[in-house]
Amino acid sequence: MNSFNFQNNNLYAESVSVSDLVRAYGSPLYVYSKTQIEFNWNLFKKSFGEHSHLICYAVKANSNIAVLNILAKLGSGFDIVSLGELERVIAAGGEPRKCVFSGVGKTEKSIQKALEYGIYCFNIESEDELDCIESVSSSLNMIAPISIRVNPNVDAQTHPYISTGLNENKFGVCPDIALSMYKKAALSENLKVCGLDYHIGSQITEVSPFLEALDRALELIEKLKSENITIKHLDIGGGVGVSYDGEKTINIEDYLNYVTARANDMKILVEPGRSIVGNAGIFVTKVEYLKQNDIKSFAIVDGAMNDLIRPSLYESFHQAVLIDDNSIGLSGEWDIVGPVCESADFLAKNRKLTLEKGDYIAILTTGAYGFVLSSNYNSRPRVSEVMVSEKTHSLVRKRETIESLFENEYLFEDETN
Numbered sequence: 140m141n142s143f144n145f146q147n148n149n150l151y152a153e154s155v156s157v158s159d160l161v162r163a164y165g166s167p168l169y170v171y172s173k174t175q176i177e178f179n180w181n182l183f184k185k186s187f188g189e190h191s192h193l194i195c196y197a198v199k200a201n202s203n204i205a206v207l208n209i210l211a212k213l214g215s216g217f218d219i220v221s222l223g224e225l226e227r228v229i230a231a232g233g234e235p236r237k238c239v240f241s242g243v244g245k246t247e248k249s250i251q252k253a254l255e256y257g258i259y260c261f262n263i264e265s266e267d268e269l270d271c272i273e274s275v276s277s278s279l280n281m282i283a284p285i286s287i288r289v290n291p292n293v294d295a296q297t298h299p300y301i302s303t304g305l306n307e308n309k310f311g312v313c314p315d316i317a318l319s320m321y322k323k324a325a326l327s328e329n330l331k332v333c334g335l336d337y338h339i340g341s342q343i344t345e346v347s348p349f350l351e352a353l354d355r356a357l358e359l360i361e362k363l364k365s366e367n368i369t370i371k372h373l374d375i376g377g378g379v380g381v382s383y384d385g386e387k388t389i390n391i392e393d394y395l396n397y398v399t400a401r402a403n404d405m406k407i408l409v410e411p412g413r414s415i416v417g418n419a420g421i422f423v424t425k426v427e428y429l430k431q432n433d434i435k436s437f438a439i440v441d442g443a444m445n446d447l448i449r450p451s452l453y454e455s456f457h458q459a460v461l462i463d464d465n466s467i468g469l470s471g472e473w474d475i476v477g478p479v480c481e482s483a484d485f486l487a488k489n490r491k492l493t494l495e496k497g498d499y500i501a502i503l504t505t506g507a508y509g510f511v512l513s514s515n516y517n518s519r520p521r522v523s524e525v526m527v528s529e530k531t532h533s534l535v536r537k538r539e540t541i542e543s544l545f546e547n548e549y550l551f552e553d554e555t556n
């Protein structure tokens with residue numbers, strides 16, 4: 140399914156023309172499709188069949204509370220990496236008892252709050268963290284449900300910045316250390332060993348690294364069994380790649396069927412982020428100026444790297460299409476660049492398009508790691524986000540104002556002047 144389609148050369152978000160959305164909400168703009176989000180989540184659910192499972196949407200991929208609320212209504216769980224994300228989930232109607240808490244640097248305060256809210260499980264990433272969770276939970280006279288994040292040392296064959304499953308990465312612990320941590324945890328009155336987890340990276344398009352990681356995890360679970368430590372759930376992380384340029388990616392149903400077949404009576408947790416929201420969002424930006432020289436054609440647009448950093452940060456590819464493809468204007472191979480004062484400020488390069496000033500370009504598949512990574516660099520207010528469902532649409536985050544950019548700043552009152 141694809142919620143963003145052309146009808147008579149006009150791009151539609153579900154049943155709403157994107158031109159209408161730009162007229163209503165201005166530019167630049169993120170547009171999300173509720174139907175697509177639901178479809179993507181339901182694909183995971185369907186693939187699990189009758190097998191006991193919990194889908195924990197990785198909040199960091201897109202944390203708008205409207206997105207979280209749509210997923211909460213489907214019964215989704217959440218993978219959170221900070222107290223802020225936990226509070227967001229709760230504000231959006233999500234249930235703490237369906238949340239797993241990942242991340243290498245959980246603060247004492249966030250651990251305490253998460254315990255009090257009664258989250259499903261802590262995904263522990265180091266021995267120090269295990270000690271910290273045990274001490275917080277014992278001081279509260281509580282029992283913390285825990286899982287240890289194992290680093291299976293597999294190469295996810297993805298961009299180095301989004302690869303997490305190698306020993307050289309900061310995430311998780313190696314199987315030997317995990318074993319000794321589990322033994323220690325099993326002796327504690329304030330910790331309850333529940334699961335084992337891993338997450339090997341993001342935008343993975345081949346299933347083999349996932350299967351290799353699964354093997355490593357199952358080996359460790361067997362070893363733990365022989366030590367009388369029972370793992371009730373296996374959390375296989377996220378990382379399922381989306382198709383940015385028509386490329387083939389993981390077949391979710393085949394992948395999950397394989398996992399559940401090997402899981403016996405273990406409950407399976409999965410933490411998809413990108414594969415739930417990636418293709419459910421587009422970024423719309425207006426062509427402000429066209430500029431050509433002997434070797435290059437630049438379309439200067441009102442959106443920039445501060446709004447959508449993926450192309451600059453990972454040199455990632457996103458399709459760029461005109462929302463109203465009228466074939467009027469200058470033909471060329473355009474670099475679509477923003478107004479930010481950095482040469483890395485581009486959204487797309489070498490795109491064959493016919494452009495004129497005032498056209499709107501949609502950068503596709505930007506629902507994940509788009510708005511959430513935006514900043515105010517160059518004192519640019521963050522853009523609006525809009526949700527569409529069939530014929531209806533509404534603002535789910537208003538455009539920031541210029542005044543709001545410096546409302547938390549103070550002049551320095553120096554005694555000497």
Ligand SMILES: *Cc1c(COP(=O)(O)O)cnc(C)c1O
Pocket residue numbers: 197199200218241242338340341342376377378379410411412413414507
């Ligand atoms: C980022 C992250 C995810 C989600 O990854 P996607 O590639 O967006 O599916 C899941 N689990 C953990 C621990 C993460 O850090």
